[in-house]
Amino acid sequence: MQDKHIGFIGAGNMAKALIQGMVQSGQFAPAHIRFNDKLQSEHHPLEIAGQSIVSMDKEGLVTWSDVLVLAVKPQDLFNLLREVDPLATERKLFISIAAGIDIAGLTKSLSVAHPVVRAMPNTSARVLASATALTGNAAVTPGDMALAERIFQCVGAVVQVEESQMPGVTGLSGSGPAYVYAFLRAMIEGGVSLGLSHDTASQLAIQTLRGAVEMAAASEDDLDTLIRQICSPNGTTLAGMKVLETRHFQEHVMEAIQASAQRSEELRRELQADIRE
Template sequence: MSCVPFGLVVQWQPLRRDGECRRRPCASERRPPGARRRRRRPPNPPLSVPRTAAGARRYRAERAHRECARWEARWYRGCPSALEAKGVFVAAEVADVGIAGIIGFVGAGNMAAALVRGLLGERVVTPEQLWATNRSNDARLAALRDRHGIAVTRSKREIAGAASILVLAVKPRDMSEVLRELDGLVRADHLVISVAAGIPLRTIEAALPGAAVVRAMPNTSAAVQESATAVAAGAHAGPAHLATAETIFRAVGDVMTVDEDLLDVVTGLSGSGPAYVYRLIEAMIHAGTELGLEGPLARRLAIQTLVGAARMLETSREDPGALRERVTSPGGTTMAALRALEDRGFAAAIREAIGRAADRAREMSEEFG
């Protein structure tokens, strides 16, 4: 028996099998004598080729949606048992198409806003399924309500009573207060997802006994649906809870599952990673302007260089070292530049930066744990 992920809306779809498939029409579907055939719908317009990773995800989703619609319209009319392939009945698969229930955001800052945009933009939920609350910023709540049509409240009791999934999108220093306010309000059937850096699972589970808790480490690129997010399950969180968390964060980028003891390294690598990239681009722009380029031109060149290199890494099966060697001609300009970077300890500096960020994340876990 298949396990349906916690909170996921599912629909039955027939599995393709080798061979010609046919179905036996149900009695209620047989067309009476003389009945007119229904007119065929016009074909969907062609899909445009995506130019970004987020566009590629939407492109794949739209292709899958159209294929599913064609398949379902042709082979499925409400009863999986009516499916047959060469005289053998065909099994059915469960496909997640969204999240059921209400998601309540405790905290209405940038990460909560990014998740709201992603969930609605990817059609994972409807606006009626999203609630938000925060401590004091009424303007933030009003902006989310007016822009996205979600429900807002100042009451933790109200949002905990309405939601089946609670996303704790607050700063680490505010987590203790939030957990005190939620004490006695969180039920055993709640899924609690924390995006607060440095707050260990054991701290949240101790404050909210019995609840399924998942800890997530996204980054600020969630604002443009390009986050790299790692999630880790707590003691009471099963595969279904983890699948729901992955569905939520997949709306704003890529998602990976790790053990919690690796989340500190994830924080150092990808959680803080956008800042390293911004600093690199900042240095490239400054170098370009100091050597004679206009500021806007240097910025445009540097950013497009980053975008192009990232696309190469994303689409190529070669590792970064092989791609670097391909553009490094002996005695050429790239070799001279790379030698200058290594002479100044470029790789060692990156390693030290990620290590210090990971160490600070561990220190925060000890402080808040």
């Protein structure tokens, strides 16, 4: 992996998180990572994880790179591809992290049959704990996908999915951190309503959530079993669980995930309406 030249177009939070993870992992040499960003001077490197990542002009970056990570806003992606396409005369692996742009739209925007991987990480990449899903076009080889996986494994867990499953990924893991934060906020406010200080309630709620997630990941028991293990007959947890069931907690969370997935499909159609036929 050390010999691949990896160029980032766009240097926002997600790109910086990826570069940080790649550098800290030791699997990618900082000298083999470069970037271009319209808001960053070409003469000022990014200082990430104690390393300087060099900026290049767009034309130079495209020529230099074996892998191009497209880390711009979705509404800017097609204009970027129109600029990049005539510069990418040799085979390159394109990786897009733009939400709502599918493989067909990305592939259609390139005149050469480049391998294209679509990635859906989430904001937890900033603490190297992302859940990322990848899918690729027909030109992607096992080696291409292995390289894409290695990049995103630097910021968390990675799975491969079919393109048709990407809306579900968006609803679940793409938007999921917001649902978790909302649940965490409710737990904290519940503790505060019973007389705990906000700081104490926050510490207890965050550690409770962290411990439960780690338990779910480590245990061989399914979630229903783990719930039953806490819910003693006529006990305190069962009283709380009955409230969640009465309020249709599970159904509401499922509906939120489905609504997010549906909106991702709507955005895909809106964003790709201007693709040249």
